[in-house]
Amino acid sequence: MRLSGSRPTATLLQSSRQRRWISDGRPFAPGDLVILRQKIDRSAPPILTKPLKPGRRIEGHKGIIQHDDIIGKRVRDxxxxxxxxxxxxxxxxxxxEVTLDEYTRLSRRLVTPIYPADANLIVALLDLHPDAGETEEVAPRLEILEAGTGHGALTLHLSRAIHAQNSGIRIGSxxxxxxxxxxxxxxxxxxxxxxxxxxxxxxxxxFRRGIYARNVDFHVGDVSEVLRSLQACRDTRSFLSHAFLDMPAADAHLATVADALRTDGTLIVFNPSITQVISCATKVKEQGIPLDLEKVVELGVNGGSGGREWDVRFVRPRSEEAPLRETPPSDTDTDSGHDGDASPELRSPVSAADRTWSLVCRPKVGERIVGGGFLGVWKKQRDMRAESNQPSP
Incomplete structure (x- = not known):
């Protein structure tokens, strides 16, 4: 289900054009958001105002501040x-002025947001390079899926990252x-x-009069159903450039998301526990989902967000990979007339159907694990079967 806009369309378009920049030094006007910091006690928590409105006021233990006293003043007054x-x-x-970092941390929330340091890391992993001059003839439209909107913090960071791609649009209405x-x-x-x-x-x-709102389409419902409805409106099933999943049982949607990803598109899955990332990796391996696990990154290491990388990969046990070898006979070998223990140097061949996988899972650096969650990063593989079925030119 597509979520309809909560503001009049004309108002949203007009207000987004009323852009305010720190460098222009224009006074604060009704509708602006402002951050207030105590002049003397810089350790005191900042105050995020509601949209400025004449007659409105801010009440706190330090007293009352009238919005009328802010309207007309400038940055750092x-x-x-x-x-x-x-x-x-x-x-x-x-x-x-309100920064995106402050806004996502201080705005009223119903759920815990993805904090700015982690959101910036996620955006960096997607490696986005928007180009306002790029046309559909040069490259397909950039479309990113975020499953698990939550507070909308990552939504804002993603929208800011792609905003330049839409900055050159000019229409007559x-x-x-x-x-x-x-x-x-x-x-x-x-x-x-x-x-x-x-x-x-x-x-x-x-945020900033909805400057990034028009880049976002909001949907409500099961992510797999939403994807299927979006695929039905397009000429190709693989239309997503990238995808991010932050939801319970993300592994249940991996096949659907992979089907919608373009070749070499990035899928990032956030999970609070490394075992949940392992469950996703196992499902990809067992079901043959065309995704290649590139890396696993731990968030919130030692109170920060450095993105410590983990070594998570599938390996075959040596007993299944060793070639068939026989030990040379020795003087101690006897024919006792019954089967003894097999020699440790003798490896039986294992058929492909009987092979099992083991999983390596450990941090690549450091010893102590203090984390705020894990990111599993996959890349969409090329569908070689589809290409082999295409007629030769």
């Missing part, structure tokens, strides 16, 4: 809180639907919960 206690001095706050029809890059984000999806849409639309 000072405002003071007012208090009813005559013995308490007013607290001074410095005004700042203010209709958002017409503009979307000309997009060269799209984020398809889906969540099983309509409540979470609707909240995430307001989060995405709330």
């Amino acid at each position: 000072i405002v003071k809180s007012s208090t009813t206690r005559s013995t308490r001095d007013p607290t001074e706050y410095r005004l700042h 203010e209709d958002v639907d017409e503009w979307k029809a000309h997009r060269r890059a799209i984020i398809h984000t889906t969540d099983i919960s309509s409540q979470f999806a609707a909240h995430a849409q307001t989060v995405v639309e709330g």
